[in-house]
Amino acid sequence: MLPIVDYPSTVREYGGYFRTLFSKMQFKHCQEYLTGLIVSDNVTVTGINSRFVNANDQSSLNKFLTTYSWDEGALNAKRLELLQGNNKTRWNERGVVNR
Numbered sequence: 001m002l003p004i005v006d007y008p009s010t011v012r013e014y015g016g017y018f019r020t021l022f023s024k025m026q027f028k029h030c031q032e033y034l035t036g037l038i039v040s041d042n043v044t045v046t047g048i049n050s051r052f053v054n055a056n057d058q059s060s061l062n063k064f065l066t067t068y069s070w071d072e073g074a075l076n077a078k079r080l081e082l083l084q085g086n087n088k089t090r091w092n093e094r095g096v097v098n099r
Contacts, residue, residue, distance in 0.1 A: 004051045007035050017082055021074055029064035 007015070011034050019027055036048025045065065049058040083089040 001041065001051065003053045004035060004039060005053050007031050008038055010038070011035050014082065018075065018078055021078060022070055025060075026064060026068055026070055029061050029068075032061060033064065 011031050015027075015031050015034070018030070022030055032052065033048065036051060037043055040048050040051050042048070042050075045062045046058050049055050049061050084091065
């Protein structure tokens with residue numbers, strides 16, 4: 001497995017949309033977690049963390065997921081707002097995904 005040296009373009013492109021919901025370090029860990037889910041075969045905290053070239057201790061990512069205080073409701077509202085802003089993902093009478 002190749003090491004992760006940067007976030008995928010999808011994480012960089014859409015991550016900024018959620019930036020205001022997190023502290024600086026929380027946002028970094030959020031991007032790391034999303035990157036790991038996308039590119040890692042082993043999606044455990046240890047597996048994701050071990051793929052990064054400049055990895056912190058895995059406990060930092062673990063704390064982001066289990067201890068840090070961030071508003072899941074606000075995150076979901078931003079996610080839905082983002083989906084509604086795109087013609088291909090906004091809700092309609094035929095369902096969510098349009099062709």
